Amino acid sequence: xxxxxxxxxxxxxxxxxxxxxxxxxxxxxxxxxxxxxxxxxxxxxxxxxxxxxxxxxxxxxxxxxxxxxxxxxxxxxxxxxxxxxxxxxxxxxxxxxxxxxxxxxxxxxxxxxxxxxxxxxxxxxxxxxxxxxxxxxxxxxxxxxxxxxxxxxxxxxxxxxxxxxxxxxxxxxxxxxxxxxxxxxxxxxxxxxxxxxxxxxxxxxxxxxxxxxxxxxxxxxxxxxxxxxxxxxxxxxxxxxxxxxxxxxxxxxxxxxxxxxxxxxxxxxxxxxxxxxxxxxxxxxxxxxxxxxxxxxxxxxxxxxxxxxxxxxxxxxxxxxxxxxxxxxxxxxxxxxxxxxxxxxxxxxxxxxxxxxxxxxxxxxxxxxxxxxxxxxxxxxxxxxxxxxxxxxxxxxxxxxxxxxxxxxxxxxxxxxxxxxxxxxxxxxxxxxxxxxxxxxxxxxxxxxxxxxxxxxxxxxxxxxxxxxxxxxxxxxxxxxxxxxxxxxxxxxxxxxxxxxxxxxxxxxxxxxxxxxxxxxxxxxxxxxxxxxxxxxxxxxxxx
Numbered sequence: 001x002x003x004x005x006x007x008x009x010x011x012x013x014x015x016x017x018x019x020x021x022x023x024x025x026x027x028x029x030x031x032x033x034x035x036x037x038x039x040x041x042x043x044x045x046x047x048x049x050x051x052x053x054x055x056x057x058x059x060x061x062x063x064x065x066x067x068x069x070x071x072x073x074x075x076x077x078x079x080x081x082x083x084x085x086x087x088x089x090x091x092x093x094x095x096x097x098x099x100x101x102x103x104x105x106x107x108x109x110x111x112x113x114x115x116x117x118x119x120x121x122x123x124x125x126x127x128x129x130x131x132x133x134x135x136x137x138x139x140x141x142x143x144x145x146x147x148x149x150x151x152x153x154x155x156x157x158x159x160x161x162x163x164x165x166x167x168x169x170x171x172x173x174x175x176x177x178x179x180x181x182x183x184x185x186x187x188x189x190x191x192x193x194x195x196x197x198x199x200x201x202x203x204x205x206x207x208x209x210x211x212x213x214x215x216x217x218x219x220x221x222x223x224x225x226x227x228x229x230x231x232x233x234x235x236x237x238x239x240x241x242x243x244x245x246x247x248x249x250x251x252x253x254x255x256x257x258x259x260x261x262x263x264x265x266x267x268x269x270x271x272x273x274x275x276x277x278x279x280x281x282x283x284x285x286x287x288x289x290x291x292x293x294x295x296x297x298x299x300x301x302x303x304x305x306x307x308x309x310x311x312x313x314x315x316x317x318x319x320x321x322x323x324x325x326x327x328x329x330x331x332x333x334x335x336x337x338x339x340x341x342x343x344x345x346x347x348x349x350x351x352x353x354x355x356x357x358x359x360x361x362x363x364x365x366x367x368x369x370x371x372x373x374x375x376x377x378x379x380x381x382x383x384x385x386x387x388x389x390x391x392x393x394x395x396x397x398x399x400x401x402x403x404x405x406x407x408x409x410x411x412x413x414x415x416x417x418x419x420x421x422x423x424x425x426x427x428x429x430x431x432x433x434x435x436x437x438x439x440x441x442x443x444x445x446x447x448x449x450x451x452x453x454x455x456x457x458x459x460x461x462x463x464x465x466x467x468x469x470x471x472x473x474x475x476x477x478x479x480x481x482x483x484x485x486x487x488x489x490x491x492x493x494x495x496x497x498x499x500x501x502x503x504x505x506x507x508x509x510x511x512x513x514x515x516x517x518x519x520x521x522x523x524x525x526x527x528x529x530x531x532x533x534x535x536x537x538x539x540x541x542x543x544x
Contacts, residue, residue: 008028008037008039008043009040009042009043011027012024012046013046016046016053021054022054024050025050025051025054025059028043038070039066039070041072041077041078042077044063044066044070044072044078045077045078045080045081047063048063048078048084048085051085052084052088052089057089060082060086060089063082064098067082076108079098080110080114082095082098083095083111083114083115087114087117087118090118090122092122092124092127095115095118096115096131109135109137109139109142112132112135112138113139113141113142115128116128116132116142116146117145117149119131120146120148120149120150120153121149121152123153125149125150125153125155128145128149138171140172140174140177143162143166143171143173144176144177144180146159146162147162147166147177147184148176150162151180156184156185156187157188157421159180159183160184160185160193163177163184163197172204173200173204175206175207175209175212178197178200178201178212178215179211179212179215182194182198182215182216183215185197185219185223186215186219186221186223188414188416189223189497189498189525190223190416190421191220191223191416192419193416194220194223208236208237210237210242210243211242213232213233213236213246214243214245214246215246216229216232217229217233217243217246218246218249220232220250221247221249221251221253221254222525224523224530224532226254226256229246230247233246233247238270239272240272241267241272241274241275241277242277244278245277245281248263248264249277249280249281253284253285253529253530254529254539255285255288255529255530255539255540255541255544257282257286257289257294258289258291260282260285261282261294261298264278264282274306275308276302276310276311276313276314279298279299279301279308280314280317282295282298283298283314284317286321287321287324288528288529288540288543289541289543295318295321299314299318312338312343312346315335315340315342316346318331318334319335319346319350319353320352322334322353323349323352323353323356323357326353326357328350328353328357328359331349331353335347335350342369344370347366350362350366351370354366354384355384358384360385363384410425410426410477411425411476411499411500412425412426412500413478413480413481413497413500414497415481415495415496416496417488417489418488422481424480424484425477426476426477427475428475428480431484433484436487437480437483437484440483440486440487441474441479441480441483442474444483444514445474445510447517448510448513448514448517451516451517452513453509453510453513455506456473456504473506476506476507478497478503478507478526479507479510482495482514482524485497486518486520491518491519491520492519494520494521494522494523495521495522496522496523496524497522497523497524498524498526499524499526499527501526502526502527502528503524503526503531503544508538508542511531511533511538512533512536514533515534516535519535521534522534528544529544
């Protein structure tokens with residue numbers, strides 16, 4: 001009988017390995033129908049693997065019932081296959097129940113890790129956190145999955161919090177841990193945290209492979225320290241294109257397109273072949289600096305010299321480059337000539353350019369092609385109409401927003417003070433120090449007006465008084481974050497602010513004047529790029 005049991009396992013396993021999981025299910029049914037033998041743990045695990053490949057939840061459920069009936073519900077290999085099958089089928093609640101119906105197995109982190117991984121990949125971070133907190137035993141993999149999952153789900157502050165817990169419980173982080181944590185620091189602009197992570201890596205003797213080198217360069221770049229990013233780049237091995245790409249992209253978002261192109265040439269000289277990401281970084285840099293001809297040349301170079309077919313992102317970057325520079329018709333021609341369907345990001349790039357250059361007609365074309373408008377799209381179109389005095393059209397767009405339940409996306413800004421990241425919303429009065437913050441903002445605004453700053457009231461496209469328009473501008477989130485940084489740091493300290501949206505012209509001018517009056521360097525990362533304000537000027541050259 002044992003020989004027969006082994007035979008059924010090898011038959012089913014062979015079908016799976018030959019790429020025929022459906023045949024494996026038929027083989028299993030035939031074995032059951034014969035009634036001569038009962039499947040063993042290896043057979044049940046294998047047939048669950050077939051269910052996982054086919055995402056056959058119904059068949060997996062029937063196997064689950066047989067597992068209970070035959071007493072294999074405590075077999076680690078069977079449970080592992082069952083959990084992974086449920087996770088693959090997005091049936092995470094069942095996977096969770098499998099684990100906690102056998103509490104003696106919760107001491108093995110393998111099963112909890114499987115569920116955490118499935119939850120975070122499915123966007124269910126809160127469920128992953130629930131499983132994580134109930135695990136009686138965790139390993140480094142458990143912590144890594146939670147940290148990476150938090151970053152993947154857009155919750156970088158929670159990733160950093162989990163990392164601190166991990167260190168507090170004396171778990172030793174590895175390369176995977178540091179890679180995810182550095183990504184979390186990059187997303188929040190948490191420079192001090194990122195520097196501590198870098199120091200911890202050196203203290204733990206972590207070898208800087210291409211993944212970690214790229215993550216370090218990316219972190220310093222996105223935290224506003226491009227010189228530190230360059231120092232890391234020059235100190236690590238550069239035989240992998242990902243390291244070059246991280247540095248090229250960092251230079252691009254800092255508006256250093258010429259430096260990015262010089263690095264691109266150096267990469268070629270050192271025998272590293274650029275890939276599609278390299279070219280995307282160059283095109284992004286050209287877009288931020290208005291280098292239209294250079295962008296066109298590199299876009300053509302992709303195909304002609306490197307046989308790299310432009311992808312959706314490259315076409316989108318070209319539309320952005322041309323649109324910003326005012327070549328709206330050429331940007332539209334590129335969209336129409338694309339070999340693939342343009343996505344929302346591409347149409348938004350054109351719509352944003354139409355707002356900048358006041359082209360309402362082409363803006364309407366862009367909106368008509370966008371199946372799912374978000375608040376930013378509607379606001380852009382409304383502003384295009386308002387700027388051209390087409391008040392009825394602007395009002396119609398706002399009415400449509402109300403009907404569709406679309407609300408304008410609120411500006412959010414962050415500033416790191418004393419290792420703590422403080423968040424501010426536009427018009428925010430929820431901060432514990434709100435009263436003193438707003439008092440200082442008012443005093444500072446009056447001071448820079450005396451120095452010649454003129455608020456851009458024309459940017460407030462609403463039918464309200466001039467005083468109300470100025471009050472509206474004063475409550476933008478990046479101003480609140482900047483003033484808080486000024487309040488909490490000593491004179492001369494560099495202030496770093498991050499924002500979720502593109503900064504407006506009023507805030508941009510305000511930052512320049514503040515940097516001159518207070519003799520402060522202010523580094524601001526908005527949704528588009530970095531701005532370094534110093535002595536009344538900005539690194540972007542007022543082109544962004």
